[in-house]
Every structure is written in C-alpha cells, then in structure tokens.
Amino acid sequence: MHIFSENFGYKLLKTIDMGPFFPLGTIGEELNLIIGFFIGIGFGFSLEASGFTNTRKLAGVFYGYDFVVLKVFFTAAITAAIGLFLLNYYGIMDINAIFYPKTFWIPTLIGGFIMAFGFIIGGFCPGTSVCAAFTGKIDGMVFVGGALIGIVGYSLTYEQLWASLRMSGAMGKVNIAKWMGISDGLFILILTIVAAIAFYAVTLIQQRVTSKKDYQL
C-alpha cells in the first residue's frame, strides 16, 4: 500500500518512522549539537580534500579549465536526493519532519544573481571561504570578512531595500517534481541522467581548454 507524503511523493507502507531523530525527540538538544559538530567535520574535510579551498579550482567551472565544482556539487546533491528518497519511501525517515525550505522565487532568483556576482568576483562561496580562511588562505579571510560586513549592511538597509522583496513570490513548501507534475523517482532519474551527460561533456571541454594553456593551478 502506498501513502502520500506531502513534500516528497509516496511512501511504500504506513510505517513508524525512525528518523529524523532530533525533530521526533529521539535525541536531546545537546547530543544533536554534538552530532552537528561531527557531521560538520565530515563536510569540511570533504570540501578541503576535494580542492574547494583553492579559489582557482572553484572559478574554473566558469572558464572551462576545472570542473571540480560541478562534479562534486551534483554528485553530492544526487547522492543525497537518492538516499533521502529511499529512506522516506521505505519509512525509515519522515521527510515531512525535516527542515524543508519554503520557496520565495523572486528573492531567491535576485539573491542568487547577486551571489553569482559574488562567486565570480570573489572566487568563493561562504562555506568554501570559511574552509579557506581557516587553512591559511588570506583571500578566504578577506572574503569571510566581506560576507560578515555584507550581512551587517543587509540589516542596516533591511527595511528600506529588502523587507518587502524578501517576502515576495511566496509559494510555500514546493517540491519541484510535484510542481512539474512528475514523480519524485522520475525526477531524480532525469536529474541523474542529465548530470552524467554533463560530467562527460565537461570532461571533454576541460581536456580541450587545458591542452591549449597551462593554468598553473
């Protein structure tokens, strides 16, 4: 028997979900924070070990000489999507009990475009800049400083510039597969195929670009 789960398609059976632990009260707040610290260690280690403290490797995705960002990023998102889909489907974890971001499409689009400028000009994003700053990259430290000042500036101008924009385009919690009218499993399959084709194409592009010039990464 299938039951419908509001944000993430169908579940196989009506089961008692084990997870998520903290939202369901299985673990207390202190343990939850400690777990957060250890998950952070894994995340930070993987970012640094993948080369994400190297600003030139990050910027390479936009110029064709290094596509590590695209490969790591899509592999991570698809791994998580498949894993969470299966956990939810087999009733191991209730996807409705996790933090599910609401969609405000206008500020996300505009904010995302501002972040695109930040990425191209600054050569980092917040997570990678923190890793870079604490492993000795001076440009990473300056980027983090800029981001902190940017947040202060956002607050100082909040009511004049951002308050009404931030709340515009509200759509609530929207699952993209449901929004497109297809099943979650099919969407994840399409996403995986698109990513596999992209991985193959960018590998060819990178070979061509780096064969003409040594980028001295």
Next chain:
Amino acid sequence: MERNKKYLNPYFGGFLIGIFMIAAYFFSGEGLGASGALKTVVVSTTNLVAPEYTQDAAFFKKYVNNPEKPPMKTWLMFEILGVIAGAIISASFYGRMKLQIGKAPHITNKTRLIAAGIGGLLFGVGSQLGRGCTSGMVMSGMGVLSLSGFIGLIAIFGGGYIIAYFFRKLWI
C-alpha cells in the same frame, strides 16, 4: 604529483558530502549550511557591541530576544565549527596548511584581495535575501527536491556563466 596538489576524486568527494547531508537530515532534520552560521556570528557580535540596535533591528531582533536560546547555540553554528575542524584536518594531512593568497598568476595580490572582499560583501547580501547560500539553500535544497534549491542553482550558476565573460581578466 606533489602531495599538496593531491585531491579526492571529485565523484568520491561529492558522494561523501551527499552521505554527510543524509546524516544531517536523518539525525538532526537539517541540511548542510554556511551562511546561516555567518549570520549567527554577525547577530551575536552586534548584540555585544550594539545591543540596542540589534534588539530593535527588523532583521536581527528575532534571533536575540529569546532568553531561552542564546543566538550562538544553534545546530548550524556547531556544524560550521566542525567544518572548520574538518578543513584543518584535511589541509594538515595533505600539507596545505600554509599562509598564502590564492589567485591567477597574472593579477596582483592587491587586486585579488579587493575582489575577494567585494565578492564576500555581495555573497553576504545575496545569501540573506535568497535565504541561504550555495550549500544551505542550493545543495541541501536540491537534496530534498525543493523548488527553491533549483531556482538558486539556476540563478547562481546560470548567472555566473552569463557574467563570467566580463570578469575573465580576474581568472584567465
């Protein structure tokens, strides 16, 4: 190849991050993030140096007026402390813990640092308006198939490709 230029296979690195993201959702119900923790640092700092402003500012006050919950004691704050520790462990292991400026060979240190500061500033503003950054909003949002994650993906990376040409002198 020199040890300090050795990196994980990108698909393996991405797989690991995906597993940690699943763990974050399974244990804590949270995605992996970064800009939320930066906001926490800002709110806590301004609350120390300018408490009257912080407790009255429309954007900040909701984070500081709860005596039960000090602003620093958030899951994301502990996660980002872990991120810092993890990055240091990896950089030490690969011999990359070194004071340096990452940049294209042809630009000066000054240009690079000014650009890094401006980029950070823009990311600070954009991540607050967009409700998260590349990790918390886009990657973790994509993991749960949230529409906002895919809109963010198109805006950040699609936007990046549109404007990359105009900033090519910084990188190539």
